Amino acid sequence: MTVQDDTSRRHIQELLRDNGERILDRWIQISNQPLRGRAVESDARTELQEIYQTFLRSLDDQDAAVELRGLLAELSRSRARQGFTPTETAMAVFGLKEAVYELVEADGGVEALRGFVWLSRTIDGLGLYTFEAFATAREKIIADQTEQLLELSTPVVKLWEGIVAVPLVGTLDSARTQVVMEKLLQTLVDTGSEYAVIDITGVPAVDTQVAQHLLKTVMAARLMGASCVISGIRPQIAHTIVTLGIEFGDIVTKATLADALAHALRQNGVELAGSKQTRVAIRAQEA
Numbered sequence: 406m407t408v409q410d411d412t413s414r415r416h417i418q419e420l421l422r423d424n425g426e427r428i429l430d431r432w433i434q435i436s437n438q439p440l441r442g443r444a445v446e447s448d449a450r451t452e453l454q455e456i457y458q459t460f461l462r463s464l465d466d467q468d469a470a471v472e473l474r475g476l477l478a479e480l481s482r483s484r485a486r487q488g489f490t491p492t493e494t495a496m497a498v499f500g501l502k503e504a505v506y507e508l509v510e511a512d513g514g515v516e517a518l519r520g521f522v523w524l525s526r527t528i529d530g531l532g533l534y535t536f537e538a539f540a541t542a543r544e545k546i547i548a549d550q551t552e553q554l555l556e557l558s559t560p561v562v563k564l565w566e567g568i569v570a571v572p573l574v575g576t577l578d579s580a581r582t583q584v585v586m587e588k589l590l591q592t593l594v595d596t597g598s599e600y601a602v603i604d605i606t607g608v609p610a611v612d613t614q615v616a617q618h619l620l621k622t623v624m625a626a627r628l629m630g631a632s633c634v635i636s637g638i639r640p641q642i643a644h645t646i647v648t649l650g651i652e653f654g655d656i657v658t659k660a661t662l663a664d665a666l667a668h669a670l671r672q673n674g675v676e677l678a679g680s681k682q683t684r685v686a687i688r689a690q691e692a
Contacts (some may be wrong), residue, residue, distance in 0.1 A: 410523070417520025418464055420508055428504050429457055435500035439493050452480060453497070454534030460501075464527075474534060481538035485546055494539045498532040552584075559585050561592040568600045568669045569593065570662065571622075582618040586625045593629050599671040601626050604662045606637030616651045623656055632672065634658070636665035 421428065433449055456476050462469035479497065484494040502525055509521045560579060564570045569592050571585060589601060603622060608615065623633040636659040638646075646653075659665040 410519070413516045413519035414464075414523055415520075416516040417505075417509070417524050418461070418516070420512065420517060420520075421461055421524075423507065424508055425457065427460075428501075428508060429454055431504040431507065432457070432501050435503050436497040439496055456480070457501070460531075471549045473531070477531060478538040478542075481535050482542040485539055485542040491517050491536055491543075495536045496534050498535045504530045520540065551580075559588060561588045563592075563596055563598070564602065564666055565670060565673070565675075567596075567598050567673050568602065569596060569598045569664065570577045570604060570666075571604040572604045572607065572662070575609070577605075577608060577615045577618050579618065582621060586622055589622065589626060590629055593626065593631050599631055600673060601631045601633045601670060602636055602665045603633060603664065604665065605642070606639070606662065608637070608642075611642045611645055611651075613649055613651060616646070616649075616653075620653070620656075632657075633671075634665040634668055636660070636662045 429450070433453055436453065437449055456473065459469055459473045459476055463473045480497060481494055483499070505524060505528075506521060510519045513603060559571065559573065561569055561571050562668070569589070573585070575581075577585075593601065603619065603670055605611065605619070611619075619635060623635070626633050634657045635653070638658050638660055657665075659668060
């Protein structure tokens with residue numbers, strides 16, 4: 406850094422310190438403008454004031470520079486959770502450059518202009534970091550929401566004493582298979598069930614990949630000592646399975662969930678009596 410550059414840098418830093426309130430007021434106004442009232446001004450002032458003070462210290466202190474990045478990352482996470490766009494979030498940083506430029510323009514000095522060039526590069530770097538932090542935070546939010554949806558879309562329900570069921574709806578992929586396995590195995594442990602019904606009535610199609618995922622789930626349940634029945638094998642799916650040459654081996658398959666439950670009940674020592682409409686279950690020894 407030349408003596409001239411150092412002089413310009415000190416000059417712009419003096420402008421930032423001596424006109425802090427003026428710059429902060431203008432910065433808040435610029436950053437809030439694209440938000441159209443979706444941010445509370447008092448909250449924005451508190452947030453940006455802390456960033457501004459840390460920014461001033463970071464120009465000469467490396468530890469403060471690390472702290473500043475932490476504040477910007479938290480700003481990005483907060484804006485991402487509130488549903489702001491990357492542009493709106495980045496403007497919270499780039500707006501500082503516009504606010505400072507108005508002050509530099511009023512100063513009109515050569516040293517101020519040269520110092521602003523250096524400061525502009527610094528703010529650009531912080532703006533890009535904020536944008537990247539926002540993208541990372543948004544991806545994390547989406548991943549968490551996807552995981553929550555997977556858990557909601559793969560319930561494990563208790564059908565009978567010793568019998569649980571997993572009604573699957575939609576496409577079965579690797580991520581969802583993992584969730585199904587974990588919830589099914591945990592439910593088997595919690596309930597002490599010995600039979601599990603995996604119902605695929607709501608699965609639109611079964612290909613080789615889906616079949617492999619089903620087999621993995623069945624094998625995982627078997628390792629826990631539970632027998633599995635796959636139900637919901639519609640004619641179209643049965644035709645596809647045969648055409649693809651998919652082998653389920655010794656796994657019991659049934660056309661409907663009712664048939665699978667009846668099979669599991671019989672295996673559990675329960676006989677079914679009465680019409681198909683009533684399906685009254687009584688234990689064999691009590692018949």
